Amino acid sequence: MEMKLSLAPLPYYWPRSRTLAFYREVESMPVDIVYLGETVCSRRHELRAADWIDIARAIAAAGKEAVLSTQALIESESDLKVVRRLVENDGFRVEANEMGAVRLLAERRVPFVAGASLNVYNERTLALLARLGAMRWVAPHEMNRAMLEALRCGAPAGVECEVFAWGRLPLAWSARCFTARHFNLQKDTCEFRCIEFPDGLEVKTRDAEDFLVLNGIQTQSHKVHDLLPDSAALREAGVDIARIGPQSSGTAEIARLFRAAIEGSLTPGEADARARPHMPADPCNGFWHGRPGFERVGDRGQKSP
Amino acid sequence: MNQAAAPAPARIELVCPAGGLPALKAAVEHGADCVYAGFKDETNARNFTGLNFDQAGLREGIRHAHAHGVKVLLALNTYPTSASFPRWERAVDRAADLGADAVILADAGLMEYAHRAHPELRLHLSVQASATSYEAINFYHRHFGIRRAVLPRVLSAAQVENVVAHTPVEIEVFGFGGLCVMVEGRCALSAYVTGDGPNCTGACSPGKAVRWEQTAEGVETRLNGVLVDRYAPGERSAYPTLCKGRYQVGGQTYYAIEEPASLNTLELLPELARAGIRAIKIEGRQRSPAYVAQVTRIWREAIDRCLRDPAAFAPAPAWIAALNKVSEGQTHTLGAYSRPWK
Numbered sequence: 040m041e042m043k044l045s046l047a048p049l050p051y052y053w054p055r056s057r058t059l060a061f062y063r064e065v066e067s068m069p070v071d072i073v074y075l076g077e078t079v080c081s082r083r084h085e086l087r088a089a090d091w092i093d094i095a096r097a098i099a100a101a102g103k104e105a106v107l108s109t110q111a112l113i114e115s116e117s118d119l120k121v122v123r124r125l126v127e128n129d130g131f132r133v134e135a136n137e138m139g140a141v142r143l144l145a146e147r148r149v150p151f152v153a154g155a156s157l158n159v160y161n162e163r164t165l166a167l168l169a170r171l172g173a174m175r176w177v178a179p180h181e182m183n184r185a186m187l188e189a190l191r192c193g194a195p196a197g198v199e200c201e202v203f204a205w206g207r208l209p210l211a212w213s214a215r216c217f218t219a220r221h222f223n224l225q226k227d228t229c230e231f232r233c234i235e236f237p238d239g240l241e242v243k244t245r246d247a248e249d250f251l252v253l254n255g256i257q258t259q260s261h262k263v264h265d266l267l268p269d270s271a272a273l274r275e276a277g278v279d280i281a282r283i284g285p286q287s288s289g290t291a292e293i294a295r296l297f298r299a300a301i302e303g304s305l306t307p308g309e310a311d312a313r314a315r316p317h318m319p320a321d322p323c324n325g326f327w328h329g330r331p332g333f334e335r336v337g338d339r340g341q342k343s344p
Numbered sequence: 345m346n347q348a349a350a351p352a353p354a355r356i357e358l359v360c361p362a363g364g365l366p367a368l369k370a371a372v373e374h375g376a377d378c379v380y381a382g383f384k385d386e387t388n389a390r391n392f393t394g395l396n397f398d399q400a401g402l403r404e405g406i407r408h409a410h411a412h413g414v415k416v417l418l419a420l421n422t423y424p425t426s427a428s429f430p431r432w433e434r435a436v437d438r439a440a441d442l443g444a445d446a447v448i449l450a451d452a453g454l455m456e457y458a459h460r461a462h463p464e465l466r467l468h469l470s471v472q473a474s475a476t477s478y479e480a481i482n483f484y485h486r487h488f489g490i491r492r493a494v495l496p497r498v499l500s501a502a503q504v505e506n507v508v509a510h511t512p513v514e515i516e517v518f519g520f521g522g523l524c525v526m527v528e529g530r531c532a533l534s535a536y537v538t539g540d541g542p543n544c545t546g547a548c549s550p551g552k553a554v555r556w557e558q559t560a561e562g563v564e565t566r567l568n569g570v571l572v573d574r575y576a577p578g579e580r581s582a583y584p585t586l587c588k589g590r591y592q593v594g595g596q597t598y599y600a601i602e603e604p605a606s607l608n609t610l611e612l613l614p615e616l617a618r619a620g621i622r623a624i625k626i627e628g629r630q631r632s633p634a635y636v637a638q639v640t641r642i643w644r645e646a647i648d649r650c651l652r653d654p655a656a657f658a659p660a661p662a663w664i665a666a667l668n669k670v671s672e673g674q675t676h677t678l679g680a681y682s683r684p685w686k
Contacts, residue, residue: 139479163453214498
């Protein structure tokens with residue numbers, strides 16, 4: 040079976056009209072699965088849980104699998120309320136991004152997706168989650184090919200494996216909002232300034248090298264984690280689904296190029312070359328190759344600057 | 345109102361770092377209720393050269409601590425991969441055989457093993473498990489019977505209180521020491537830059553990746569080539585921890601993520617006691633025995649005084665001064681416990 044493609048939840052805060060327009064475009068993108076919802080910051084309110092469920096309906100009507108993703112960092116009772124709302128929705132699968140959501144989903148005995156932030160690094164943890172209802176798991180971003188292959192050897196049968204294959208890497212979460220901090224604002228009165236940065240707020244080192252982007256309480260890599268050149272290796276390693284992160288432009292083209300590489304109408308190298316104009320920054324793929332994440336390892340395994 | 349009718353605050357354990365036998369003895373001598381330690385390998389999140397215990401060292405440490413009525417908690421709080429899982433299992437077995445009072449675990453699969461293989465062994469949920477809600481903590485309680493959870497340094501004092509109110513699991517919070525500004529267990533910054541991170545290899549911003557260079561523009565600190573900070577002459581330089589560097593954002597150069605400051609919650613002690621927390625953790629297994637002695641002594645006195653008379657409690661200025669002296673950047677913050685910090 041060919042590898043499927045998924046679209047990660049939108050990590051950024053876009054105005055409502057832009058988000059709705061984006062997901063109308065997603066309806067015709069060549070992706071099989073679409074993850075939806077606010078996973079980063081509970082203060083963001085351009086779309087509420089009910090809006091995301093409406094989008095899920097439209098995505099499902101377009102013939103795709105819609106999945107509702109829960110927030111990764113839970114701090115308050117109202118955060119939990121949103122998680123419960125998603126868990127109790129009828130009809131759409133849920134991606135659990137922390138163990139509280141796993142507990143609630145397991146209690147309802149509904150199949151779920153185990154998100155990357157659950158830190159599934161070995162088959163024992165995966166088997167436990169599978170017993171509780173996980174039908175799919177997303178590998179932690181740090182996981183390299185060798186780790187993944189070792190896990191797959193002992194993994195419970197029938198659990199799909201998904202790997203983040205395109206986009207700025209979500210590297211860290213915090214209680215603190217770094218976008219608000221940049222504007223000398225407190226999180227509670229942040230003025231929602233992250234809405235001004237559709238691909239995150241860029242951070243450079245003092246010698247002017249691109250380094251990170253700030254996305255509210257989330258810190259991302261500046262570089263684009265790009266496994267297009269490794270798409271054949273993903274399949275060989277037993278990956279069922281490659282996940283693409285939304286970006287402010289070019290997402291549809293990236294999905295088409297992944298599709299072409301998977302179907303064989305383009306070689307992974309050709310597809311990657313055509314993806315370059317749609318890349319908001321330099322590529323990296325070190326994590327997949329067991330190297331520092333920001334490195335780019337070439338086709339023949341050599342490191343390039 | 346009859347003030348005396350209020351229930352006395354529950355005992356709060358002081359949990360101190362033991363990077364080696366001298367630090368363990370310092371913690372025991374100066375009033376720790378528990379020490380926490382790790383083996384000399386990547387099974388724990390402070391996997392630094394020269395730190396931690398081999399089997400004989402830990403046996404001696406546990407003997408010494410138990411002789412003085414102090415508990416030893418063993419941190420096995422990194423995430424084993426499939427290939428390394430058996431080694432983590434053996435580490436749990438060794439901890440149990442040596443008589444550790446609890447193991448501090450993050451990986452759910454390893455916790456399941458510990459629960460099954462050593463049903464009598466007390467399980468603590470590591471901060472590395474990133475459990476910030478009572479629903480998450482209750483997950484580990486339901487499946488593995490955990491007795492205590494260490495909260496990541498992301499919740500406000502009011503949020504801590506809400507967690508305590510909704511779980512039978514004892515709650516431990518960080519009281520003092522280096523401040524992880526990111527949710528522990530969810531930070532890949534170090535792995536992104538160096539290939540080594542807390543989750544898999546137990547090291548954040550590891551020493552082998554550090555370079556200090558004198559340049560025309562000042563002293564530069566780099567981590568695997570990435571410039572973390574640059575210091576003008578006379579400026580005090582700090583270890584290049586990635587989240588505590590100065591970077592350029594929108595044309596400004598500043599501590600874009602966090603200043604080099606330590607967490608110090610002394611002034612919140614009565615509030616935390618009222619919230620019902622059961623233990624306070626001091627960070628710093630990588631610090632010297634002198635640090636451990638100093639910090640343990642002050643926190644012992646503070647906790648005792650607070651529990652005797654919470655209403656009258658105020659941190660002594662001498663305590664704060666002494667703690668600032670051993671703090672990163674010689675300054676401190678309340679971190680997430682105080683909402684304005686967020």
